[in-house]
Amino acid sequence: MDVSIVQIVLVFLVTFVAAIDQFDFLESLYQPIVTGPIIGAILGDVNTGLVVGGTYQLMTIGNMPIGGAQPPNAVIGGIMAAVFACTLDMDVNLAVATAIPFALLGQYGVTLFFTLRAPLLEFFRGCAEKADTKGITKWTVISEVILGLIFAAIVTLFFIGGQTFGQTVVDAIPEWLNNGLTAAGNMMKFVGFAILLKVMMSRDMWAFFLMGFGLAVIGANITTIGSSAILLVLTFIGFGIAFWDFQQQTELKGAALDGGDFSDGI
Amino acid sequence: MASNEFVIPERYEDLTPAPQVDNKTLNRMALRSYWLQSSFNYETMQSGGWLFAMIPGLEKVHTNKHDLSVSMYHNLDFINTHPFLVTFVMGIVLSLEQNKMDIQTIRAVRISAASPLGGIGDALFWLTLVPITAGITSNMAIDGNLAAPIIFLVIFNICQAALRFGLMKWSYSVGTSAIDSLTANMQAFTRAASILGCFVVGCLTVTMGTTQINLMIPNGTTRGLAATTIVVSNEEAENFADAAIDTETAEPGTIGMTDMDGAALTASDADGNAVETGIVDLGNGMSQVTYGTVTETDVNYSVASTLDSVLPKLIPLMLVLLLYFLFAKKNFTPLKGILVLFLLGILGAGPFGLWPNIW
Numbered sequence: 211m212d213v214s215i216v217q218i219v220l221v222f223l224v225t226f227v228a229a230i231d232q233f234d235f236l237e238s239l240y241q242p243i244v245t246g247p248i249i250g251a252i253l254g255d256v257n258t259g260l261v262v263g264g265t266y267q268l269m270t271i272g273n274m275p276i277g278g279a280q281p282p283n284a285v286i287g288g289i290m291a292a293v294f295a296c297t298l299d300m301d302v303n304l305a306v307a308t309a310i311p312f313a314l315l316g317q318y319g320v321t322l323f324f325t326l327r328a329p330l331l332e333f334f335r336g337c338a339e340k341a342d343t344k345g346i347t348k349w350t351v352i353s354e355v356i357l358g359l360i361f362a363a364i365v366t367l368f369f370i371g372g373q374t375f376g377q378t379v380v381d382a383i384p385e386w387l388n389n390g391l392t393a394a395g396n397m398m399k400f401v402g403f404a405i406l407l408k409v410m411m412s413r414d415m416w417a418f419f420l421m422g423f424g425l426a427v428i429g430a431n432i433t434t435i436g437s438s439a440i441l442l443v444l445t446f447i448g449f450g451i452a453f454w455d456f457q458q459q460t461e462l463k464g465a466a467l468d469g470g471d472f473s474d475g476i
Numbered sequence: 477m478a479s480n481e482f483v484i485p486e487r488y489e490d491l492t493p494a495p496q497v498d499n500k501t502l503n504r505m506a507l508r509s510y511w512l513q514s515s516f517n518y519e520t521m522q523s524g525g526w527l528f529a530m531i532p533g534l535e536k537v538h539t540n541k542h543d544l545s546v547s548m549y550h551n552l553d554f555i556n557t558h559p560f561l562v563t564f565v566m567g568i569v570l571s572l573e574q575n576k577m578d579i580q581t582i583r584a585v586r587i588s589a590a591s592p593l594g595g596i597g598d599a600l601f602w603l604t605l606v607p608i609t610a611g612i613t614s615n616m617a618i619d620g621n622l623a624a625p626i627i628f629l630v631i632f633n634i635c636q637a638a639l640r641f642g643l644m645k646w647s648y649s650v651g652t653s654a655i656d657s658l659t660a661n662m663q664a665f666t667r668a669a670s671i672l673g674c675f676v677v678g679c680l681t682v683t684m685g686t687t688q689i690n691l692m693i694p695n696g697t698t699r700g701l702a703a704t705t706i707v708v709s710n711e712e713a714e715n716f717a718d719a720a721i722d723t724e725t726a727e728p729g730t731i732g733m734t735d736m737d738g739a740a741l742t743a744s745d746a747d748g749n750a751v752e753t754g755i756v757d758l759g760n761g762m763s764q765v766t767y768g769t770v771t772e773t774d775v776n777y778s779v780a781s782t783l784d785s786v787l788p789k790l791i792p793l794m795l796v797l798l799l800y801f802l803f804a805k806k807n808f809t810p811l812k813g814i815l816v817l818f819l820l821g822i823l824g825a826g827p828f829g830l831w832p833n834i835w
Contacts, residue, residue, distance in 0.1 A: 234511045235511070236510070236629075236632075238628070238629055238632040238633060239629070241610065243614055243617055243624060246617070256622065257620050260620060260621075260624070261618050261620060263625065264613070264614040264615070264624065265614070267617070268610075271611060282811070307821075310814065317811075324516060324517050324518050328518060330524070331520055334552055335482070337548075338482075338549040339482050339549060341542075341548060343548075346528050346548070349524070350514045350515060350525065350528045386822075386828065386833065387822065387825070388825075389825035389833050390818075390823070391821060391822070394820065396686060396821075397817045397821060398817060399685075400685070400687075400792065400796050400817070403677050403796050404800040404802075404803050404813065407800045407804075410673045410674050411674065411800070411804065412670070415670055415671065418671045418675045419674040419675065419677060420678060421675060422674065422677065426678065426680075441608075441611055441679060441683055444675075448672045448675035448676055451675065455667065456664050456667070
């Protein structure tokens with residue numbers, strides 16, 4: 211597929227905004243479910259972009275910047291997955307798997323960038339000493355523009371270079387590797403789930419995990435409830451259980467305090 | 477370094493408490509808090525963005541220029557908190573700045589209020605709101621529904637804005653006591669958030685887990701008789717009459733009319749109905765002959781249906797538990813987990829055609 215200058219410029223701009231948005235601003239525009247259809251629209255295939263975005267999004271659920279750890283970069287990964295699927299006619303899961311090495315590069319790039327950005331704080335301190343509030347704004351903007359430009363330049367290079375290079379690579383992939391990458395791409399979401407469990411899990415919580423699993427197995431077989439609706443329905447049930455537990459915990463604590471307070475009693 | 481020469485005093489020069497900061501300024505601060513991580517770095521983390529967000533309030537509170545520069549300088553301390561809950565800390569710190577508290581107190585309250593919010597914010601956003609909204613909308617997106625990204629953005633940003641602007645005003649008005657009110661039920665809240673989170677991950681394992689071992693293992697063959705009905709002349713029909721076969725041993729493709737004892741065979745026609753073999757004289761010199769052909773078909777043993785009979789979605793459950801074990805007990809990083817899945821996927825697909833693809 212040939213790409214026009216307009217498409218290259220648009221991809222550059224989308225990446226610029228997404229790169230900034232991943233840490234600041236709405237912190238949701240950069241999510242693959244949003245960038246996927248936008249990149250798809252630029253490349254003339256909204257629907258493929260949408261499906262890739264949704265698929266990549268599932269993988270990144272839970273694979274989020276928790277506790278300051280950098281996950282594989284969702285901006286580069288999400289955009290590249292959409293580019294691969296739309297321009298190279300790749301299968302959706304294969305496109306997601308192929309984009310992962312790019313997301314990992316992005317992860318290392320961000321870590322390196324955060325380390326190199328530390329000296330910038332000297333300019334902030336200089337402004338603080340002079341009580342120069344405008345200066346703080348200026349350096350905040352400069353800092354963001356640098357981040358956006360670096361990301362946009364890298365993704366645009368991948369985009370242009372990936373056109374011819376990517377096609378050769380795709381043609382050279384044997385069927386077993388294709389199958390394997392597709393299966394692996396399909397499994398990536400489990401990484402996100404397991405990380406979530408690790409953060410939340412305590413001995414008490416296994417019961418709730420298994421309860422969710424069991425109810426979902428039953429729910430998945432109720433064909434009259436749509437596949438999107440079933441998750442919402444299940445969430446209501448989960449919310450009820452969590453809310454009930456919260457009440458139990460806080461009321462028990464309150465009761466214990468009241469019961470223990472004899473000085474005000476009879 | 478020049479910056480190290482800047483001396484921060486114990487307290488501000490002007491110790492008169494400043495008047496109440498108006499709502500417009502608080503809103504400007506909340507709006508600026510969207511850029512908390514604008515100069516994120518590994519030395520002082522969010523400090524640059526924090527100062528950027530605090531400036532409208534600090535300008536109102538510190539009319540003395542030296543006090544303002546001191547305040548700006550110490551507000552560049554290391555800080556790392558949750559971006560969506562940061563206004564909670566901003567309100568408290570602003571109320572302290574306004575009342576001209578000792579600078580050391582402000583610094584201590586800021587870091588102790590900011591740090592624990594990371595966990596509660598992760599529980600609220602990354603572990604509850606995002607998995608649920610993104611989980612539902614991803615499914616819609618995969619079904620090709622263009623409303624999915626819009627619904628995701630709307631839900632996410634309404635929650636975000638409500639928290640940022642709401643917490644800003646609330647924590648400013650409550651001041652330092654706000655920390656107590658939130659932390660009083662913190663444990664119960666974290667527990668409830670974890671329950672919902674674990675429950676939803678359990679659901680997601682089922683609704684999004686599509687990995688299955690689709691391997692078919694050849695399990696011998698089954699024999700059958702396929703019935704064919706033809707109309708031939710009576711002379712030709714004679715040729716069929718004595719075609720006796722042993723259905724257990726005959727080669728596939730052998731034609732038979734009777735078994736070894738001369739009794740008619742029961743074969744199944746194209747629709748699977750049982751028909752008797754035999755010759756019917758149609759009376760016009762022609763006969764209708766129904767004969768059987770021995771067939772042999774491969775039988776495959778489906779791994780998937782056996783797994784499903786044990787527990788549906790067994791493979792997704794096993795993979796999640798395996799990864800949990802690696803992350804929680806073996807200290808695997810997410811990257812290592814991803815590599816494990818890559819290996820698993822490629823090994824399962826039969827690299828270099830060494831074995832059949834199981835996916």
